[in-house]
Amino acid sequence: MLQRTLKQPITATGVGLHSGERVKLTLLPAPPDTGIVFRRTDLPEAVDVKVHPALVNDTRLSSTLVTDAGVRVGTIEHLMSAFAGLGLDNLIVEVTAAEIPIMDGSAAPFIFLLQSAGIVEQPVPKAFIRVLKPVEVVEGDKWVRLVPHEGFKVTLSIEFNHPAFNLAPQTVEIDFAQRSYIDEIARARTFGFMHEVEYMRKNGLGLGGSLDNAIVIDDEYVLNPEGLRFPDEFVRHKILDAIGDLYVVGHPLIAAFSGHKSGHALNNKLLRELLARPDCYEVVRFADPDEAPSSFHRLPVAA
Template identity: 65%
Template structure:
């Protein structure tokens, strides 16, 4: 299986969920082995940085790159999830502001954007990270695990004592050898509670949030006129987030991720713990597609 990038560049505009700033996003093809690179075109000299777990240094309600020089690229988890879902290895992401646009609160608009640009194979094999032994991080009532599995599977549990969330399952397991990221995960939107919005905005968070880009819940119901896309959209979105958080490592993971009340901070700590234990994983490539675990599908058919 070969590395993948875009056939041509593509752009969109939107607003940052937390900053409220309008932003132009441009996605560009990139060379083999260059990885996922973010660039701030609004800053002098247009600084850029290749994504890495050690650069996720702000996890307040999102995964945000903060470098030693103060360069910020905020709320990357949804677009990273889209890159993972379509198997994008190399891409340049240009931004005219410090935050990825929230779009509709899911990864689906990014999927459409990537597909409109076209996805192409490159001349070098794709590199995977295969989990060889379990790695775990536990913090109070939260825990996350990566363990060996011949494919990519996720089981995630959330725990919200709220009547709306209690209507659907709060645990969801998905094995990508049997089902599709695009069908089951990509449409799930981020969510927030009405009573938390004032607190968030007092801390300069959630300034761009509205009913068009997030599920908003009051004491007893969903405020969005069209309701939910899935009965268990909340836990599915947490899986979307986890996929994006894990892809910060730069390669698809061959393994099983399990999270209990997981979030951006503990997901990132899991990646750092994995990298700190070199005997817990190995880098692998496959010369023939039939050698690749079934979880990693061929390029989607572009209409």
């Protein structure tokens, strides 16, 4: 199974969810074994930041890379989730601000951009991280876990005592050997409560948020006129976030991930715990694509 990158560059513009700044995003092909590299082109000298769990140093409401020099690239999780969903290994992501544009609050616009640019295979085998032993992080009533599984499966549960959440199950399991990321997960939008939006804006966050890029909930109802895209869109978005957070490790995981009330901070702690225990994982490649787990055979076909 081979590495993947884009066929050609592609550009989009949008606003940062928290900064409210207008942002230009350019996605560029990259050579094999480059990984995912974010490039801040708005600085006096462009700075490259390669994704790694150790650089996720701000997890307030999003996953943000912060270098030792203080260079930030924020709200990367939806874009990273799209990369994972399409099996992309090598990309340069140029951005003209400290935050990735929020688009419509899901990964679907990024999927559209990436597929419009075209996906090509590269003549180097793709590397996977296979989990060999269970790894878990627990904080109070919240927990996340990776266990051995010959494929990729995600099971997440959330817990909100609210009328809008009680209309659908708050637990979802997606086995990507049978179900499609694009169909089941990519369109699920980020969400927040009206009182949280007001608090964030008072504290200089959420300045770019609107009903066009987030589900907003008051004391009883979803305020978006179009309603939800899935009855259980809230927990599906948590899966979207988790997939993006996990892809910061740099390779697809051959594992089952599960969690309860998880978030960006806990997801990142799980990756750090995994990497700190070399006996719990191995890096594998598949010279014969048929030997790779069936979860990864469902990736959209490259050019």
